[in-house]
Amino acid sequence: MVKKILILLCIVSSVTCSGHGTSVILSNENRPAYKYSCNPKADFPQMVFIPFFKEASQILPNCETYPKHMTAIALLIFYHKWVEWFGDRNYAVRGMLEKVMIRWGTEKKVSKRGYTLEGELFEGRNIIGRVESESIIWVWQGYSHRISQSALMHELVHLALRAKNGHPDADHEGMKYRGWTNAHSIMIVEAKRMLQAFNL
Ligand SMILES: [Zn+2]
Secondary structure, eight states: OHHHHHHHHHHHHOOOOSSOOTTOOOOOOOOGGGGOOOOTTSOSSEEEEOTTSTTOEEEESSTTSOOHHHHHHHHHHHHHHHHHHHOOTTOHHHHHHTTOEEEEESSOEEEEEEEOTTSOEEEEEEESEEEOSSSEEEEEOOGGGOGGGSSHHHHHHHHHHHHHHSSOOTTTTSSSSOSOOHHHHHHHHHHHHHHHHTTO
16 A cells, blocks of 8 residues: 555656655765764774765864764755755765865964965964865864854865865965855855754
8 A cells, every 4th residue: 555655656746766866965875884983081083984975084183073963964064055056967076075084173273374265365374274185174163162163164165166176276266266256155154054053
């Protein structure tokens, strides 16, 4: 009976019944590595895999920064907003998320040089995030110890652009490097609001 209803539902609503609908963004299995969580009694930093993002991992300075379910939701929200704004036809951004490594920091760093969001060069300033390689980002834990108040979404945009265009566009909305547009800055604001809605 249930089977009949399901078949009927498929026909009536044209739902894809082969297993994965187009709304499925991540279809990874629940890998054994995901069962390892932060151990408050072991030495730090610790590496913990982020559930449902294949090889994605985070390096934790303590167990509060951040529990893996929080980081996983943050990555889901990032991808949701990215696809909404820019799409991901060849899955380059999804592929990036599936191998990203997030190194969380408890203190800000000083950068010798970098660019403001408007593309102006600065020297010797405090920074709250940094791209370290094509898959590694360092992210300060954020104001009030909130992921929504950290630079995680910002650094992920750099990596997403690198995955798409071959370079992370260091000067953001500036004209020296191309890729980052005002839409990317707005997307980050929206993603952060969504994180807040999830109390992150
Ligand atoms: Zn940046």
